Amino acid sequence: xxxxAHGLGGAKDLPIPSELAIAGAVAALVISFTVLxxxxxxxxxxxxxxxxxxxxxxxxxxxxxxxxxxxxxLGMAFFLYVAAAAVFGKDSLINPFLxxxxxxxxxxxxxxxxxxxxxxxxxxxxxxxxxxxxxxSGVPEGEGMYAYxxxxxxxxxxxxxFAFVWLExxxxxxxxxGPVRLWVAAYLGIMLIGSAVWGTTFxxxxxxxxVYSSLVAKLSVWGRxxxxxxxxxxxxxxxxxxxxxxxxxxxxVLFGSTAFDSFRESTPWLTLVQxxxxxxxxxxxxxxxxxxxxxxxxxxAATMATGTTSATSRRELPSxxxxxxxxxxxxYVTAHYLTYLVEYGQQTLIQLxxxxxxxxxxxxxxxxxxxxWISTHPTxxxxxxxxxxxxxxVVGVVAAHDRAIRxxxxxxQLTGQLPLLVAMVGFTVGGLYLLFAA
Numbered sequence: 001x002x003x004x005a006h007g008l009g010g011a012k013d014l015p016i017p018s019e020l021a022i023a024g025a026v027a028a029l030v031i032s033f034t035v036l037x038x039x040x041x042x043x044x045x046x047x048x049x050x051x052x053x054x055x056x057x058x059x060x061x062x063x064x065x066x067x068x069x070x071x072x073x074l075g076m077a078f079f080l081y082v083a084a085a086a087v088f089g090k091d092s093l094i095n096p097f098l099x100x101x102x103x104x105x106x107x108x109x110x111x112x113x114x115x116x117x118x119x120x121x122x123x124x125x126x127x128x129x130x131x132x133x134x135x136x137s138g139v140p141e142g143e144g145m146y147a148y149x150x151x152x153x154x155x156x157x158x159x160x161x162f163a164f165v166w167l168e169x170x171x172x173x174x175x176x177x178g179p180v181r182l183w184v185a186a187y188l189g190i191m192l193i194g195s196a197v198w199g200t201t202f203x204x205x206x207x208x209x210x211v212y213s214s215l216v217a218k219l220s221v222w223g224r225x226x227x228x229x230x231x232x233x234x235x236x237x238x239x240x241x242x243x244x245x246x247x248x249x250x251x252x253v254l255f256g257s258t259a260f261d262s263f264r265e266s267t268p269w270l271t272l273v274q275x276x277x278x279x280x281x282x283x284x285x286x287x288x289x290x291x292x293x294x295x296x297x298x299x300x301a302a303t304m305a306t307g308t309t310s311a312t313s314r315r316e317l318p319s320x321x322x323x324x325x326x327x328x329x330x331x332y333v334t335a336h337y338l339t340y341l342v343e344y345g346q347q348t349l350i351q352l353x354x355x356x357x358x359x360x361x362x363x364x365x366x367x368x369x370x371x372x373w374i375s376t377h378p379t380x381x382x383x384x385x386x387x388x389x390x391x392x393x394v395v396g397v398v399a400a401h402d403r404a405i406r407x408x409x410x411x412x413q414l415t416g417q418l419p420l421l422v423a424m425v426g427f428t429v430g431g432l433y434l435l436f437a438a
Contacts, residue, residue: 051230075123085355099348120213144199153245160208252296306416331392
């Protein structure tokens with residue numbers, strides 16, 4: 001949704017010079033790496049042993065069919081409610097379908113997954129419909145006609161994520177009801193056909209929202225070990241990300257598109273676009289591709305620029321280290337969309353009470369007022385955003401370090417990390433510069 005308020009508002013909101021903020025974040029990365037090099041010399045995370053069992057009552061509750069059915073019923077009911085607004089509501093910005101799609105779903109997915117684990121998987125309407133079809137047709141739950149090809153990995157999800165961010169950030173009619181409805185209909189159609197052919201494994205690998213939610217959920221404290229609910233540190237949980245084809249493309253699109261969202265409204269880019277073309281679609285599309293592919297290429301080059309053991313080929317390294325970009329994505333998404341989520345999220349909740357714009361108050365929220373407290377406290381906002389970016393990169397450095405000392409030959413365990421550290425410093429500088437100078 002093209003609303004300028006979801007950005008920070010410029011460097012003027014920063015209580016300290018932006019150069020000092022960038023220097024501080026870079027210093028945090030370098031100091032973290034130095035401390036890790038001295039104090040962290042053996043790998044500490046192992047998916048087979050990490051974490052402690054959750055209380056038995058909590059495991060029974062979370063694993064119960066009653067909770068799973070309740071989550072699916074509530075998710076489906078909410079989907080149908082919003083779908084009614086999309087079909088029968090007015091084609092205007094106050095239609096809650098738009099806010100639900102761009103704010104509650106896309107941005108709200110991050111805090112929900114951090115707090116609750118793979119949230120979208122539990123409420124996904126596509127997964128619910130696929131499960132109902134399988135039950136009616138007598139097909140064993142989760143199975144399809146064929147096994148999902150391992151070589152496809154997350155590539156379909158990367159394509160779906162790119163299609164979403166292109167719709168949101170590039171397409172001129174991104175706030176028109178018709179194109180967004182068409183996108184959602186196409187998404188559901190592809191998910192249902194894919195799940196019929198390849199089973200629910202297709203949804204776990206190809207559904208852009210489920211893949212995004214599941215990746216972010218790896219930074220929660222909730223995990224599974226041999227079907228047992230365990231409580232892990234976020235870093236230990238992050239280490240359980242399974243490297244598959246297309247994972248680098250997924251993190252490239254997620255990080256690159258958020259950076260592009262800052263860049264596209266910068267004065268230099270607006271000046272260039274206006275002098276180049278009367279339409280922004282082509283140049284913005286090219287820029288979005290460059291940002292997304294650029295992140296993936298930098299990660300690939302940085303991780304492959306080292307020696308490897310005989311058990312690990314150089315080609316495997318980018319996927320093996322891609323998990324370290326997830327906290328960076330979460331940090332930058334938090335910094336970039338915090339105001340957007342809080343303020344337009346409230347507005348969407350108010351609009352949801354009147355889905356057809358007729359003055360209804362179905363949910364009892366129509367008379368609520370949006371609180372703009374966060375925008376009226378720019379010092380708190382700016383510090384929070386800088387800390388989010390810096391913390392995301394520090395966590396990424398720790399995750400990459402633990403993986404490096406497990407995979408790389410002893411003589412390359414530190415020097416092999418330097419290219420990736422340089423890449424993360426570049427991400428930090430570029431991210432903060434775009435965030436505050438755009």
